[in-house]
Amino acid sequence: MPPESAPAVLPRPRLGPPPAPRVPAPARYALANGLRVVAAPRAGVPQVVLRLVLPAGSVFEPREHPGTASLVSHLLTEGTDATSADALHARLDLLGAAVHPNVGHDFAELEMVLLSETLAEGVALLAEIVARPAFPEDQTERIRAESLDALVARLDEPSNVADDRALVEAFGAHPYAIPSFGTAEGIAAVPREALAAFHAARYRPEGAFLVAAGDFDPAELAAALEQGFAGWTGAPDALTRPPDPARPANAGQLALHPWPDAEQSEIRLIGRGMARRDPDWIRASVANFVLGGSTITGRLGANLREDKGWTYGVRSAFSAGVQPSGWLAETAVDAEVTADAVGEMVREMRRLMDEPVPEAELRRAKDAMMLSLPRMFETPGGVAARLSTLEAYDLPRDWWERFPAAIEAVTAAEVQRIAREHFDPDGVVRVVVGKMEE
Amino acid sequence: MDGRTRVAGIARALIPSAISGEGDAADAHSPHPPSPAVASHGARREGRGVRFAGRSPAWKPTDEDARLTDTAASPALRFPVRTHALGNGMRIVHHEDRSAPLVAVHLMYRVGSRDERPGRTGLAHLLEHLMFEGSLHAPKGQFDDLLERVGGTNNGSTWLDRTNYYETVPSNALELPLWLERERMAFFLPVLDAEMLEVQRGVVVNERRQSYEARPYGMADQRLHEMLFAGGHPYAWPTIGYMPDLEAITLDDARGFYQTYYTPGNAVLVLAGDVGADDAFALAERYFGDLPPGPPLPPPALPADPAPPADVRHELMHDDVSFPRVYTAWAVPGYGTREWVALDVLAYLLSDGDSSRLQRALVREGRIAQDVDAYLYPTALSGVFGVVSTARSAVAPQALEVAVRRVLDEVASDGVSDDELLGAVRRARRDQVGELATVEERAEALAYAATVLGEPEALERVLDLYATVTAEEVRRAAEEWLGAHRSATLVVVPRPGTEEVADAA
Numbered sequence: 001m002p003p004e005s006a007p008a009v010l011p012r013p014r015l016g017p018p019p020a021p022r023v024p025a026p027a028r029y030a031l032a033n034g035l036r037v038v039a040a041p042r043a044g045v046p047q048v049v050l051r052l053v054l055p056a057g058s059v060f061e062p063r064e065h066p067g068t069a070s071l072v073s074h075l076l077t078e079g080t081d082a083t084s085a086d087a088l089h090a091r092l093d094l095l096g097a098a099v100h101p102n103v104g105h106d107f108a109e110l111e112m113v114l115l116s117e118t119l120a121e122g123v124a125l126l127a128e129i130v131a132r133p134a135f136p137e138d139q140t141e142r143i144r145a146e147s148l149d150a151l152v153a154r155l156d157e158p159s160n161v162a163d164d165r166a167l168v169e170a171f172g173a174h175p176y177a178i179p180s181f182g183t184a185e186g187i188a189a190v191p192r193e194a195l196a197a198f199h200a201a202r203y204r205p206e207g208a209f210l211v212a213a214g215d216f217d218p219a220e221l222a223a224a225l226e227q228g229f230a231g232w233t234g235a236p237d238a239l240t241r242p243p244d245p246a247r248p249a250n251a252g253q254l255a256l257h258p259w260p261d262a263e264q265s266e267i268r269l270i271g272r273g274m275a276r277r278d279p280d281w282i283r284a285s286v287a288n289f290v291l292g293g294s295t296i297t298g299r300l301g302a303n304l305r306e307d308k309g310w311t312y313g314v315r316s317a318f319s320a321g322v323q324p325s326g327w328l329a330e331t332a333v334d335a336e337v338t339a340d341a342v343g344e345m346v347r348e349m350r351r352l353m354d355e356p357v358p359e360a361e362l363r364r365a366k367d368a369m370m371l372s373l374p375r376m377f378e379t380p381g382g383v384a385a386r387l388s389t390l391e392a393y394d395l396p397r398d399w400w401e402r403f404p405a406a407i408e409a410v411t412a413a414e415v416q417r418i419a420r421e422h423f424d425p426d427g428v429v430r431v432v433v434g435k436m437e438e
Numbered sequence: 439m440d441g442r443t444r445v446a447g448i449a450r451a452l453i454p455s456a457i458s459g460e461g462d463a464a465d466a467h468s469p470h471p472p473s474p475a476v477a478s479h480g481a482r483r484e485g486r487g488v489r490f491a492g493r494s495p496a497w498k499p500t501d502e503d504a505r506l507t508d509t510a511a512s513p514a515l516r517f518p519v520r521t522h523a524l525g526n527g528m529r530i531v532h533h534e535d536r537s538a539p540l541v542a543v544h545l546m547y548r549v550g551s552r553d554e555r556p557g558r559t560g561l562a563h564l565l566e567h568l569m570f571e572g573s574l575h576a577p578k579g580q581f582d583d584l585l586e587r588v589g590g591t592n593n594g595s596t597w598l599d600r601t602n603y604y605e606t607v608p609s610n611a612l613e614l615p616l617w618l619e620r621e622r623m624a625f626f627l628p629v630l631d632a633e634m635l636e637v638q639r640g641v642v643v644n645e646r647r648q649s650y651e652a653r654p655y656g657m658a659d660q661r662l663h664e665m666l667f668a669g670g671h672p673y674a675w676p677t678i679g680y681m682p683d684l685e686a687i688t689l690d691d692a693r694g695f696y697q698t699y700y701t702p703g704n705a706v707l708v709l710a711g712d713v714g715a716d717d718a719f720a721l722a723e724r725y726f727g728d729l730p731p732g733p734p735l736p737p738p739a740l741p742a743d744p745a746p747p748a749d750v751r752h753e754l755m756h757d758d759v760s761f762p763r764v765y766t767a768w769a770v771p772g773y774g775t776r777e778w779v780a781l782d783v784l785a786y787l788l789s790d791g792d793s794s795r796l797q798r799a800l801v802r803e804g805r806i807a808q809d810v811d812a813y814l815y816p817t818a819l820s821g822v823f824g825v826v827s828t829a830r831s832a833v834a835p836q837a838l839e840v841a842v843r844r845v846l847d848e849v850a851s852d853g854v855s856d857d858e859l860l861g862a863v864r865r866a867r868r869d870q871v872g873e874l875a876t877v878e879e880r881a882e883a884l885a886y887a888a889t890v891l892g893e894p895e896a897l898e899r900v901l902d903l904y905a906t907v908t909a910e911e912v913r914r915a916a917e918e919w920l921g922a923h924r925s926a927t928l929v930v931v932p933r934p935g936t937e938e939v940a941d942a943a
Contacts (some may be wrong), residue, residue, distance in 0.1 A: 007624045007729050009575060013613035015588065019539030019712075044537055046513075047871045077792070086793065086802075093791035094857055096864025115868055117512060142805060149808045149831050152760045156654040263647050297582045306579070309640025312648050332648050334640075364587050371589020374608055378538045379875040 021373040023400045024383055026211075027218060031226055033233050035205035038387050039212045039221055042380075046116040048214035049380040050123070051388050052130060056108035056202035058180040060239055065190035067182020068198050071143065073101035073108050075195065078139035080132040085139050088129065097122050099129070104180045106322045107392055108202070111384075116215045120224045127228030133199060140192050151184050158259050159332065162266035162433040169255055169429040170270040170326045174245040206235035209391045214380035244323050247272060252426040254342075257433040265338040265434025266330075269316075269345060271427045273327040276320040276393040280418065282403075284318050284327075286410045287418035289365045290357055291348060292316030292329055299348045300329060308344070310337050318422075322393065327422050338436040349428075352419040356412040370404040512867060515874075515901050519884060519894045520715045524723060526731040527703030531884050531894045532718040533710040535877055541711040543615040544604040544881035546889050548706075549699035551679075552598050552672035552819065553738070558691055560642065560679015563596040565692050567638040569603065570594065573618075574625035578634075581618055588614055596677055599818045600889050606878045609712035616725040619707075623700060624729055627693060635689055643685075646678050654759045658930050662765050665751045665926035666822070671741045673820065701732030706888040711877035743769065743820060751926040756933040761808065762835035765928045766842060767824040770919045773816035774891045779903040780915040781814050781823055787854060787862035787912065788812040788825070788845065794862075796825070799845050806833045806841060818890040823920060835929045843922060850917035859909045866904055 026040035061068035077092070077099055079085040092099060095118045102109045110130060114122040154160045164179060171177035212221055248271065259265075274280055285293070292300035292315050300314045314331035329349075333341040357365075377383050377400075390399055522530045554561050572578035585592050590607035592615070603622075605615035650656040660676045667674035707726065709718040771777040789796045789812040800807035810827035827838045874880045887897040 007620075009625075010617060010620065010725070012575070012584075013617050015614065016610045018589065018608050018610050022539065042537070045871045045875045047868070047875065089792035093793040093865065094861040096861060096868045098865075098868060113868060113872060115512070115864065115871065118864075142802070145805075145830070146801075146808050149761065152831070153654070153808070153828070156759050158652065262652070264644065264652050294582075294586060297579070297586055302579070305641060306637070309637035310644065312641055312645040332644070332652075334644060334647075364583065368586040368589060371587075371608055372591075373589070374539050375589070375591065375606060378540060378877070381872075381875070 018371055019374065021377075021400075021404065023373070023377060024213075024387075026387055028397075029222070031205065031229055033205040033229060034235070035225075035229055035232075036209035036391065037212070037222070037225060038209065038391060039218055040383050040387060041212075041214070041216050041218050041221075042383070043215050045380070046215050047380055048114045048116055048119055048122070048212065048216045049384045050112040050114070050126060051211045051384045052110045052112075052126065052208065053211070053388055053392055054108045054110075054203055054208040055106070055236055056198070057104050057106040058178065058182065059105050059175040059241065060202055061182075061198060062190075062194065063175070064186070065182075065194060066178045066186035067147070068186065068190050068194060069108060069202075070103045070181040071140075071147065071187060071190065072133075072195050072199050072203075073103045073110065074143050074147075075135050075140060076101060076110065076129045076133045078143065079134045079136040080128050081134050082132065083128065085136065088125070091121075091125060095121055095125070097125065099126070105176050105325075109388075113381075119216050119220060123221070123224035124228045127225075127232065130203060131229065131232035135192055135196050135199075137192060140195065144187060147181075147187050148184055151181075151187070158262060158264075158266045158433045161257060161259075162268050162330075162431055165255060165257055165433070166268040166270040166326075166328065166429070166431045169250055169431060170248050170272070170328075171245045172249055174242055174323075176245060176321065176323070176325055201237040204234040204236045205229065205232050209388075211384045211387045211391065213383035213387070241323060245272065245325075247427065248429050250429050252428070254430045254432065254436075256436055257431070259434045262335050262434040264332045265335050265341075265432055265436060266332050267338070267342060267345070268431040269329040269342075269349075269425075269428045270431065271327050271422060271424075271429070273318045273321070273325050273422065275322060275324045276389075277322075277395065278324070281318075282406045283410050283414045284418050284422065286362070286365055286369065286407060287352070287415040287423075288316055288318055288327070289369055290361060290415060291352055291419070291423060293365075294368065299352070300331075300345060303344050303348060304331060304333065304341055308337075310334050310341055314345075320389070320393070327428075335435040338432060338434060342430055342432065342436075346425040349419070349423040349425050352423055353416065355416075357415050359412065362410075362412055362415065366407050366410065370407045373400070373403060512864075512905070514905070515867075515870065515898070517880065517884060517894075517898055520719075521894065522719045522722070524702065524727050526727070526729055527701075528722075528726050528729075529706045529888060530719060530722040531706060531708040531888055532713075532715045533708065533877075533880060533884060533894075534714065535710065535880070536712050538877070539609045539712050540606055540877055541609050541612045541709060541713050542604065542606045542877040542881040543612070543619065544602060544708040544710070544878070544885045545619050546600050546602040546706045546708075546882075546885035547699055548599070548704050548738075548889050549601055549695075550597050550599045551675065551677040553699065554672070554675070554679075556675070557683060558687060559675045559683040560677075561683075561687055561691055561695055562601055563677055563679060564638060564642050564684065564687055565695055566594050566596045566601055566603075567642055568630060568634060568692060569622050569626065571634045571638065572629050573621035574628045576618055576621045577629065581622075584614060584618065590615065597817075598673055598677060600886065602882065602885065604878060604882065606876075612709070612713060613721060613725075616721055620725040620729070623702070623705075623726070626696065626700075630689065630692060630696075632689060635687075635692065639684060639687070642678070643681070646681065646684070650676075650678060655757060655763055655930050657757065658755065658763070658765050658928055661753065661755060662767050662824075662926060662928045663822075665753060665928065666767050666769055667820075668751075671819075672739075673817065673822070698733070698735065701735070702726060702729050703731050704735055706885050706894075708881040708885045708888075708894070710881040710884065741819065753928050755928055755930045757930050759930060759932055761831065762829040762833075762838075762929060762931045763826065764829075764835050764838045764842070765824065765826050765930070766839070766925050767822055768920050768924050768926075770814070770821040770823045772818050772821050772890075774887075774896060774900050776903055776907075776911070777915055777919070778814070778816075778821050779900065780907050780911040781821065781919065783859070783862050783866060783904065783907050784849070784912050784915050785812040785814045785823065786865045787858050788849075790865050791861065795845050795849070795858075796827070796842065800827055800838060800841050804841055806830055806837045810842075816886070835931065839927065839929070846916055846920050849913060850920070853913040854909050856909060859907075859912060863904050863907070870901060
């Protein structure tokens with residue numbers, strides 16, 4: 001064989017203009033009972049994703065029983081006034097349908113994933129479990145007991161302990177401080193009648209919405225929804241929200257939770273964020289992207305992971321909420337370098353406050369965010385998620401069309417202002433679970 | 439993670455609002471896990487084996503009754519591909535889908551942890567990490583940076599049989615990942631140095647701690663595979679590698695592994711999405727056609743199938759956990775065989791859906807377990823079928839073992855019903871459809887079929903088998919492959935003195 005010569009050096013390719021993003025233009029309508037529907041059909045994989053979103057998150061549950069909202073959502077599939085739990089699961093499983101309840105602080109979501117060929121049957125079942133759950137005692141006690149075991153098990157993980165502590169530090173007396181799945185005390189004590197009452201008060205078609213994405217016939221969907229949800233009526237009880245969370249009481253301080261023999265420390269730096277509807281949301285997203293929105297290339301990742309090799313990953317994010325929620329930077333690092341890692345994170349936060357972000361770095365963040373738009377709408381699940389956001393937070397319907405221009409408009413001065421308002425180390429609590437020697 | 443968790447969002451408490459997977463400006467860019475390894479990626483998604491799935495033309499049902507009784511009513515999932523081989527042996531696969539302006543580039547090498555030698559476990563995965571650290575004309579930092587700037591994503595993963603590198607970009611940027619992959623295929627060794635190795639060794643050591651050692655039950659899979667594949671089988675060791683081996687890996691090890699396996703003839707390149715076949719093949723020729731084929735690979739050593747043990751393999755492991763968890767696994771026929779598909783259907787029939795056999799026996803009716811999951815790895819030399827369940831409080835793990843065994847014996851002796859089979863096949867199809875909704879996932883499935891089954895078209899053949907599997911084949915799979923004498927069982931129990939403090943209630 002002749003000796004191999006080195007391959008030619010090819011120039012880095014010059015790229016043409018990016019493709020115009022294609023954002024779905026969904027149909028919006030309301031059923032006779034007031035349930036809003038957002039339908040975005042697209043031929044492709046024979047899958048339909050239905051997301052029913054209700055204003056039934058944990059902030060609305062009785063303060064004495066944290067966990068009510070979560071238990072209610074998990075009991076929806078455990079029997080209705082017409083069908084036993086076992087029969088319900090047999091029907092869902094024969095269809096091949098998957099139902100995932102997901103309860104956050106503001107909203108309860110029920111996602112159903114169906115094969116296109118089972119749409120009508122699936123919608124009928126979804127309507128039955130949402131509108132007519134029976135909360136049978138036997139299943140309620142089983143789910144309650146399983147939930148209590150799961151709550152014990154999750155505290156085996158230092159990362160969960162760190163998350164819980166961060167919520168408390170960030171939100172104090174606001175219900176965002178309590179995990180949306182509740183507490184052991186609340187789950188153990190909440191009476192079955194209170195679950196039924198929460199459902200009756202919060203699971204109503206007015207104020208809720210359903211997003212459908214995937215491969216379906218819009219007329220078939222509309223007919224199935226109208227028929228399936230026909231007997232479900234009313235509006236949720238009007239409830240006032242608690243005042244917005246205050247500045248963290250222990251801002252600037254360290255909250256250390258020792259974990260014996262830990263080889264890694266879990267670090268959470270948590271501070272005040274903003275409501276999802278806040279006009280600063282896009283600016284804040286760009287500022288965060290520069291700092292830690294990208295695990296490897298963000299300033300935190302470039303420093304702690306790529307330069308130091310202290311961690312497998314580090315990231316930061318603003319959380320979406322109806323009320324101002326948190327901003328969080330999180331990582332797990334070698335226990336020996338815990339203090340150094342916190343110091344480097346703080347240094348990066350301060351650097352973004354003190355120095356305007358260089359134009360090239362800002363350009364890069366903007367491009368990365370704008371040009372990722374096509375991926376965000378690639379799957380039925382992605383389409384459903386993006387459209388749900390608009391409905392849930394009452395954002396303009398052309399939000400995604402305007403997204404690239406909104407990103408483009410962000411300036412270095414705005415990034416610096418956001419950094420000063422949200423990334424100031426004196427405004428965040430430093431939660432460490434593990435080992436740390438000062 | 440193993441099994442399923444009952445309480446919504448319990449794994450991640452810190453997402454203050456409810457719109458899950460919202461992924462808008464704030465978090466669309468962040469979930470990208472840094473160069474992952476092994477079971478965290480590619481091995482088990484949501485506790486199940488990797489599911490391959492596909493795309494089918496829009497289909498409208500015409501016969502209401504047929505839908506509920508006949509899986510044949512569901513159309514076959516189709517992945518049209520065209521293939522081409524470069525002069526240096528590199529195989530190119532093209533799959534067109536113009537529905538989004540995106541292209542997925544997937545480069546898969548037929549090398550994984552099974553190709554390592556004892557004492558150097560973890561080498562394949564550590565090399566994968568190094569591959570993101572730059573090349574001669576795209577120095578450190580540029581790889582992620584250039585791709586992010588064009589709105590692309592990238593990642594890589596290492597598993598038992600293969601290592602993959604992949605990018606998804608808006609279609610105008612297709613040439614960028616091709617150029618970057620060419621770069622690290624042709625110009626990686628000149629930049630590989632000791633400092634780079636030390637930093638990535640640190641990252642991988644932290645990955646091992648975070649994902650395995652410090653995670654409850656995190657060391658169970660490693661021990662289970664050691665038990666199941668005793669006697670020198672290369673599936674015995676973990677892809678992440680043993681800690682002393684990670685510490686021992688040298689620059690020469692990394693160079694040698696790269697030179698041996700990262701050659702055009704050992705690679706499959708898939709281009710999927712918004713690109714035509716002619717363009718795809720011309721670009722592949724431009725960016726890879728001139729690369730030297732490299733030294734011929736030694737034929738892979740094919741170990742004998744793991745022998746059924748003389749005695750039942752059963753071990754106890756202590757961990758910092760609150761509840762016992764029971765793992766049982768079997769070595770079964772490899773990915774793509776008819777038996778493997780029957781076993782996959784059986785896994786769905788056993789634990790996917792609340793009416794499934796194990797959910798009923800252990801969780802809903804038996805009430806001895808918090809969760810139970812049956813899974814099947816799509817590995818090549820041998821599949822791995824597993825059942826994992828976590829005890830409820832005050833339940834002894836032996837009760838779980840007995841219950842699982844009883845369910846498997848019932849299937850083997852009495853068989854399964856037509857409705858159970860139909861539901862299981864549908865649920866498998868639901869996941870197949872969902873997991874191949876993106877061009878990135880489709881590219882991976884095609885690359886995997888080409889890598890371990892010889893050609894990308896094999897993917898459709900595997901998927902088609904689901905429609906023809908019979909109840910008798912499912913029964914026989916349980917009888918033939920999931921006997922007690924063929925199993926390895928690992929019981930993880932709380933460390934003495936740290937039993938569950940109380941049931942918190």
